[in-house]
Amino acid sequence: MTEKNIQLTIDGTPISVPPETTILDAARDLDIDIPTMCYSAHTTANGVCRLCVVEVEGARMLQAACVVQPQDGAVIHTRTPQVEQARRVILELLASTVDFSEAPELQGLVVEYDCHPERFEGTKKRQPAIIDDNPVFIRDYSQCVMCWRCVQVCADDAQFSYALNFSGRGFDTLIATFFDKPLTETTCVFCGNCVAACPTGALKSKREHLLEHGIAPEQVIEFTRMKGKRKRSKT
């Protein structure tokens, strides 16, 4: 027996959805835009980035739309001043430390939410060395927003390889391999799922990286065979 639909109101518009529908999915059914960053339709939603927070009447705190399944009768507001302020601060903190140059969606949100990352005096951009340790893809964690998607697809959401995890703490937290080993010495099978899942330029095919930096197409194969090193330079 199928369960009865529940009734919600989102930004003043009523909608009837199956129970266990998330706020994000219900809003998208109404063509209401809620920004996301860590969320992907291909990974398990986990509410890590909190960019999708919304106001649910009666709830003490803002709710992450990608994971919260509202109750029957819920009244939800997706763009209140409190919601906008929460999203603005998240974006400002990220933009003050992470290189958004290859993340046009995030650049657009910075403008849309009138962000001023420069107001966080004393912050500095993260500039870990580009990791070029295999023939298939490079890792530039200066562009990493810690969305966790690469770790998820490498693990139970797709590949079951478990080659990636977090390392470090606080400002120095990065995605890394276990014991920070080169990918060629891990359980990585070079499926490329993590590269496809990355929403920024942090993970990029080595071929694309080389072409972008002026290597002639006929030389790309030769360069990808070269044993990579950890380096900051852009080739």
Ligand code: SF4
């Ligand atoms: S390429 Fe390697 S690290 Fe990336 S998802 Fe596949 S197995 Fe994991």
Ligand code: SF4
């Ligand atoms: S490397 Fe890409 S996919 Fe992985 S956490 Fe960083 S931004 Fe997300």
